[in-house]
Structures are given as structure tokens and as C-alpha cells.
Amino acid sequence: MFHALPVPRRLQGRPARLLRRWLALSLLLGGLVALVLPGSARGTPGAATVVSARDLPAGTLLSAGDLEVVDLPEDVRPQGATDQAASVEGRMLVGAARAGEPLTDVRLVRAAIPGTGDPGSSTVPVRLADAGVAELLRPGQRVDVVAAAEAGRDASVLASAAVVAAVGAPDTAEPRAARAGSKGPLVLLSLPAAIATRVAATSLERSLAVTLR
Incomplete structure (x- = not known):
């Protein structure tokens, strides 16, 4: 009859400890993968x-x-x-x-710049009554276009939320103080075609201003 050999005390419980350490290491590695690859770990497409x-x-x-x-x-x-x-x-x-x-x-x-092919919009060039205001404008800004009060006519808003497409370079030969109150550089405004026509026609007979949004 065979008898099992006694297990040394220093080896008792070692397999269980090794298994626990292996499981802890696996969980740690899984957490690191989830942090590095959040989309894949969570299944988020x-x-x-x-x-x-x-x-x-x-x-x-x-x-x-x-x-x-x-x-x-x-x-x-x-x-x-x-x-x-x-x-x-x-x-x-x-x-x-x-x-x-x-x-x-x-x-x-939609930038109504010549050549972009947007049939619903137009670009209208205008000169504002105050050169200083024109120099504050930057492409991409939205402005409201206002016709100044003249000859018994009240000021009126011609267009809302027009987009500034471009601003011409100011005349640097003229001092800023002298340019204040005078017509400034050309400002290209992107507008729906029907409104752009109205703004262009009004600019021929009345001074224009803009309010910044």
C-alpha cells in the first residue's frame, strides 16, 4: 500500500498564491488596454x-x-x-x-465669391460711410447693413446677418485721423441674391453703415 509523501510546509499554499497573482496581473493588463483603446474596449464604433x-x-x-x-x-x-x-x-x-x-x-x-458657383448668393462691394469701421471688419464676420438717414428718409436695415467676404486694403498714405468719417476701403458682403441687388442699388444714392454681431 502506497502512502503520499508529505508536502513541505514552505510549499503549502503556493499554487493558490500564484493563481491569485496571475489573475491580478490579468486584470491590470485588461485595464491598461481599456485606457489605451477606449473605443475598442467599450465597443464604441x-x-x-x-x-x-x-x-x-x-x-x-x-x-x-x-x-x-x-x-x-x-x-x-x-x-x-x-x-x-x-x-x-x-x-x-x-x-x-x-x-x-x-x-x-x-x-x-456659403461664400459668395466669384467662381464658387453658388446661384443663391451674390457678393456686393460697398463702401461704408466711416473708414474706421471698415478697418475693424474681418472675413467671416456677420454684420447688419444699414442705410443712413438722408433727405428726410429714416435709417433702415437693408440686410441682416450679411457675411464679410473680404475687406480691401486701406489707403495708408492718408492719416487715420483724416480717414475717420470718410468713405473707407471696399467691403465685399455675401448676401442672398435678391437682397444683394437691393444693397447695391441703395449704395448708389445713400451712405451705408454696418452694425457688428
Whole structure:
């Protein structure tokens, strides 16, 4: 009859301790994977999203080189984002954007610049009554266009939320003090076609001003 050999006391309980250590190490490694790959660990699918490829200033007329398509988890992808870079090209950026920032619909306007092919909009060049105000404008800003009160006619708003497409360079040969109160550089405003016609016609007979939004 065979008898089991006695297990030395120093070896008793060692397999259980090794198993517990192995399980703890497995849990630790699993947690690290979840931190490094949150989308894969949580099962959150990514969605193609158009973002800015670099830092872009307000008023940028977007081209293919300004855009990049990346995958973003659905839970962080903002509403109004798009996965089609072609739908963003040729539009104007209203506000500055950092590199990697998703470009949503509220940050973009159809830039009515000659050659963009937007049949619903037009670009109208105007000179404002005050050169100093014109020099404050930047591409991408929204303004309301106001016809000044003249010859018994009250001031009236000709257009709301017009987009500044471009501002001509001021005449630097004339001192700023002398330019104040005089007509300043040409300002290109992007407007719906019907309203742009009205603004252009009014600018021929009345002084124009803008209020900043």
C-alpha cells in the first residue's frame, strides 16, 4: 500500500498564491488596454468626420488642403458634422478653428465669391460711410447693413446677418485721423441674391453703415 509523501510546509499554499497573482496581473493588463483603446474596449464604433487639418483663421475659404477625414467615436462626434470633405470645400469658415477640430454646419457659410458657383448668393462691394469701421471688419464676420438717414428718409436695415467676404486694403498714405468719417476701403458682403441687388442699388444714392454681431 502506497502512502503520499508529505508536502513541505514552505510549499503549502503556493499554487493558490500564484493563481491569485496571475489573475491580478490579468486584470491590470485588461485595464491598461481599456485606457489605451477606449473605443475598442467599450465597443464604441468610430464615424468618419471632417476636421481642420491645421489651425485656420476666421474667413478662410476652405480647400482640400485645409481638411482631413478622421474617425471619431459617436459619443464625442458633434451634431452637424459631416463625413464628406467635398461638401465643405469652397465654404467660408465663420470663426477660427484649431487643428483637428470638427467642422460643423454652424461654423460654415456659403461664400459668395466669384467662381464658387453658388446661384443663391451674390457678393456686393460697398463702401461704408466711416473708414474706421471698415478697418475693424474681418472675413467671416456677420454684420447688419444699414442705410443712413438722408433727405428726410429714416435709417433702415437693408440686410441682416450679411457675411464679410473680404475687406480691401486701406489707403495708408492718408492719416487715420483724416480717414475717420470718410468713405473707407471696399467691403465685399455675401448676401442672398435678391437682397444683394437691393444693397447695391441703395449704395448708389445713400451712405451705408454696418452694425457688428
